Amino acid sequence: MLVPRSSSAMPQLLVSVQNAHEAKRAVAGGCDLLDIKDPSRGSLGMAGRDAIATVVRAAALMSADGSRVPVSVALGEIVDWLDHAKAVVLPGGLDYAKLGTAGVNQDGEWTRKWSRVRQMFEATAEASFRWIAVAYADWTDAAAPEPEAVIEAAAAAGCHGVLIDTHGKTDRTLTDFLAGKELEQLAANVRKLGMVLALAGQLRADCLPSLAPAKPDILAIRTAGCHGRQRSGSICTEAVWAFREAMCEAFGQPISLDSQRGSSPIKNASALS
Numbered sequence: 001m002l003v004p005r006s007s008s009a010m011p012q013l014l015v016s017v018q019n020a021h022e023a024k025r026a027v028a029g030g031c032d033l034l035d036i037k038d039p040s041r042g043s044l045g046m047a048g049r050d051a052i053a054t055v056v057r058a059a060a061l062m063s064a065d066g067s068r069v070p071v072s073v074a075l076g077e078i079v080d081w082l083d084h085a086k087a088v089v090l091p092g093g094l095d096y097a098k099l100g101t102a103g104v105n106q107d108g109e110w111t112r113k114w115s116r117v118r119q120m121f122e123a124t125a126e127a128s129f130r131w132i133a134v135a136y137a138d139w140t141d142a143a144a145p146e147p148e149a150v151i152e153a154a155a156a157a158g159c160h161g162v163l164i165d166t167h168g169k170t171d172r173t174l175t176d177f178l179a180g181k182e183l184e185q186l187a188a189n190v191r192k193l194g195m196v197l198a199l200a201g202q203l204r205a206d207c208l209p210s211l212a213p214a215k216p217d218i219l220a221i222r223t224a225g226c227h228g229r230q231r232s233g234s235i236c237t238e239a240v241w242a243f244r245e246a247m248c249e250a251f252g253q254p255i256s257l258d259s260q261r262g263s264s265p266i267k268n269a270s271a272l273s
Helices: 021-028 049-059 110-124 147-154 180-192 205-214 237-250
Strands: 012-017 031-034 071-077 095-101 132-135 161-165 198-199 217-222
Touching: 021 031, 021 049, 021 071, 021 095, 031 205, 049 217, 071 198, 095 110, 095 198, 110 147, 110 217, 132 237, 147 180, 161 180, 161 205, 180 198, 180 205, 198 205, 205 237
Parallel strands: 012 031, 012 217, 031 071, 071 095, 095 132, 132 161, 161 198, 198 217
Antiparallel strands: none
16 A cells, blocks of 8 residues: 655655556666556557556566565546446456546536546456546646645545546646646645545656645656656666666665565566567
C-alpha cells in the first residue's frame, strides 16, 4: 500500500508500460511501480484485457526482494464509458485504477457519472483495487474539472490518491501548466486530505528541481522512459535508469546500490523473454 512519503524521502518512480517486455525493462531500470496503458489511445488509454493480465502476471515475477511489484491500470476517460452497460472485467492482481476527467467540465453531474463508472468496474473485477483520481493540469484544454474540484471529489469518494497529469501529450510539460506555489498548494491539499500525490505529464529531468518543493509521493513517466523520448516507442532500461538518477539528484538522495542499472535482481526474469 502506498503511503504519503516523509519530507526527506525520494518519490517512488512509476513507469507506464504496454506489455510484459516493457515491464521487465522498466523494473530493470529501477522503477517502483508499473502502470498499464495503451499510449496510442491518449493520456489514459486503456490497454486490452489480455495485455493487462499479462503485465499483472509478469509483475509477480520481477521484484528485487521477492515481493510483488505494485501495478496500476489506466481505464480511459469517464466519458468513454457513459454509454456502456457494463465494464471490461479487470483481472485480479491490480492495486490501483484510474479514470480521466476530460470532457466533463460542463457537466454538473460529473461526480455522479464518475461514481457510476467506478462502480461498473468494481462490480465485474476479479479482485478489489484502490482508485486514483485524475486531475489535468491543462484542464481548460481538456474540458475537465479544475484540479481543486477533482481533489475535493477524490477525498469525498474515498480515493487512495490523486494523479495530476497533462491530457495533451505535446512538448509542453506539467510545469508549463502548473508550477511554483500553485502546484505546492494543490499538493498540500492532497496531503491534508490524507491521499497520496502522483505527478506526471511529459516530465523531463530538467523539470525535477521545480517539482521537489511539492513533495510528490510518486513521479510517473512514459515518454521519459522510452527510446529517444518517443512516447509511442518502447520502454528503454537505460532511459528509466537515467531518469531515476536525475530524481536522486533533484531530491537530494544517494543512488542506491541495490537499484543501480544492471544490478537489480529480477526474479525469474527468463519467464518474460
